[in-house]
Amino acid sequence: MERLAEIKAKAKGTIFEEFVSSQVENYKQQKQKELKKANINNKWIDHADELFNLFAQISEEVKPQIEPFVAHAEFVDNRESDGAVMLTATNFQNETFSLRCADLHTMEDYAKLEDDAFVEILDEAQEEGGVQFFFDPDELVETVPHSRIFKEDDPLATLKQVIQPHLVELLKRTFDIAALLDKES
Secondary structure, X not given: OHHHXXXXXXXXXXXXXXXXXXXXXXXXXXXXXXXXXXXXXXHHHHHHHHHHHHHHHHHHHHHHHHHHHOOEEEEEEXXXXXXXXXXXXXXXXXXXXXXXXXXXXXXHHHHHOOOHHHHHHOOOOOOOOEEEEEOOOOOEEEEEEHHHHHOOOXXXXXXXXXXXXXXXXXXXXXXXXXXXXXXXX
16 A cells, blocks of 8 residues: 555656556555455355364264264265265165255355455455255255354354254164164174
8 A cells, every 4th residue: 555655646746646546546446356355255265164163073073972873974074175064874774864064155156256246245244154054955954154153152062052953863864773773683
């Protein structure tokens, strides 16, 4: 900003003052738009990551509790490849079910941040990230905005409480009492 002021000062009182001043203002506006885009993008990513990390902690706690009832349980981190993490459980018929946790914002949402008109209507302070929990892509079970969890004193306990019914549902989908009895005999 100091250098922009210097550029404006050099043109002050010359025939170029108006032109240089308008170019400096245009440059400032463009940089402000770029900063707003970057801030929103980073906020969405950071918020989703914080929730992913909590879900990872919860999954590591729940995994030993579900393992006695299934053939295999595993936490899978696919953030890099498909923007999701999941707790999977495989039953004794080798069918795998997953409680997936994905970024609330899709790749299309992130792509929209390249559109100046779209970004202009966003309120940077009000934007937040979050995650969605689902069993299948067409079976959304919970949307969790960052503020819902992190406004509380204990975010981990809060998220646990929110997703506990879905963890029970994961066990219900994999639970097979007959196969479990056969395995134990």
